Amino acid sequence: MKKLATLTAAAALLGASAAQAVELEVTHWWTSGGEAAAVAEFAKAFDATGNKWVDGAIAGSGGVARPIMISRITGGDPMGATQFNHGRQAEELVEAGLMRDLTDIATAEGWKDVVHPSSLLDSCTLDGKIYCVPVNIHSWQWIWLSNAAYAEAGVAVPTNWDEFVAAAPALEAKGIIPLAMGQQSWQTSGAFNVLMVALAGKDVFMQVYGDHDADVAAGADVARVFEAADDARAMSAKSTVQDWNQATNLVITGKAGGQIMGDWAQGEFQVAGQVAGEDYTCLPGLGVNEIISTGGDAFYFPVLSDAEKSEAQGLLASLMLSPEVQVNFNLKKGSLPVRGDVDLAAANDCMKKGLAILADGNVIPDPNQLMSPDSLGQINDLFVEFFNDTSITAADAQARFAGIVGSAD
């Protein structure tokens, strides 16, 4: 009799704890060292609420992970929450009613007032309803320079793009690659977009990517950008590495002068033990136009039938945006927080430069927020071809670029 009572009690206890700790699977593609440390901050905070974070990291990159995530959601096996980039990658999933509406939580917690810049929340909004939680801001508009490489070539570290181009022959004379560039398509088109923002300015960028204006894309301002891209092609001719972090490594080891890459490159310098200002120099907006884009990551929550899991989703959503978690996560990730009201005293020099630009409001949306993956894919194809085939002239490439922009959606 006593045995039975114990058994019942044990069963009741088990049942109770099972009801409390809801397991929520979260999929993402953050697998490098710094990224994994950052995502562990989310997991720690979520586990502290008595629930259980089930980590669903997908190795590879976003291009590998997103098809898997999408097919799981459309195939009826949704996860608890999933990463996408700011922008339109999940737009059709939202339209198809597969994503959970977070408007009630967002209104209760006043997300509209805390998320800065507000374009991040706009990207989450469809027909006035909010479907995702922005978690960080990554910007593309940086060039990372190796102080050691310029010291060896005997020239001063450039402070803007024109000086960078002018210093190239001195580097080449010493057998140093002036510009490191990975050969994956997104890197080449990304570098081009950085050149466009820096050399042609914010308005031209917005007319091309925001309004899809083919006349501007074929015009004189963009022609100058294509000439700069032609320079970049010549300077990166000897850079045959594939991955972005291999290219960053060329800069870290002083084999290359510089690399145009987003602020995630910073993590590589940190891992290598280099100090901003001493070992490497960062120039936001290529030292010409100090404007940064506000791409980054957001979390979406697929519609689930289980009421307990849905509740846990809501909990996770508000947790991701809470000030404490925002600071812990972004310090590890090397990205900027999406809240303007948190203190990042521990940030390094380059991050502080970024924060200052962000505070001044010199921001543009990321191309992912402005064009569909289809149009951006075509632009990627164009630039990877342009950077690898010197027989394509800048004018030819610009004509094709204008064609893509004109038919973009």
Add this chain to the structure above:
Amino acid sequence: MGLHDMAGTKRPNRLFRNLNAKIAAIPMILTALVVFVGGSLWTVLYSFTGSKLLPKKLFQWDELFAIPMPEWLVSDGALNFDIPVGFVRRSYVGLDQYERLWSTNRWVISIENLFIYGIATLTFSLVIGFLLAVLLDQKIRFENTFRTILLYPFALSFIVTGLVWQWILNPEFGIQNMVRGLGFENFVFDPLYNPDIVIFGILIAGLWQGTGLIMCLMLAGLRGIDQEIWKAARIDGIPTWKTYIFIVIPMMRPVFITTLVIIASGIVRVYDLVVAQTGGGPGIASEVPAKYVYDYMFQNQNLGQGFAASTMMLLTVAVVVVPWAYLEFGGKRRG
């Protein structure tokens, strides 16, 4: 045969012959119809839509009923079987996807690459496979050992094959480095980094992987040739090479056709080899159609474009297979 067929008009219908076997095959036939024919038709149909991440709905039933019916139709109660205009949604874009496909540089390069890779694979794997089989057929010692060694690469997946050859052809680690180490400082061999010849770098890996199987098929064919024929040829004083070309090869026709089908299907679906070796690079110089389909369907979230590309692939196969099947099977029955 012809006479016999004509006399057989009074026999029971051919459809009902072997009825049990045919009933047993019904599930298989249904599966084939749904998966292959149904799937293909679905793909072709949706290639005429502007589907992005998810397939667009072709028909919108509520729109059908929302169309205001003319007075006379409602009062008469007559049924109109014409499809109303609103019935087919605006998701239908006609041939737009195909126009875009053929004006895309990447697709044209993909097709060119497939063509070069296809012709070269077909020629080289048949020739090399046959020569290896002939050599093995000379009653040599350790035939089993050689056969195993030559067939071994076939046991590897394309991904592994691609990675291995990526390393071998890498100028810094592979053949180029090795030869330079021997003292030839100016030796250059970097097919995977040269856009003009990159497809041949992929071809080398493909041949290395697939030729062993072709050799085995050919060897089986050679073993099927009656030894009496060899003896007769020898008595007639025909040289060995002539016996192979004019007697043995024509007799091996069925084996050649099987081999051809296996090689051809391998050519059209080449994808993983390219992904592992070059990822389509340098630039877009080694892109292939299957990769275009995958990238557009899953990365660029444009199903319509991917479907159009895969329909073109189906068409390419059909253009080759249909006339051949007609000659091979259709011709005989009538004769």
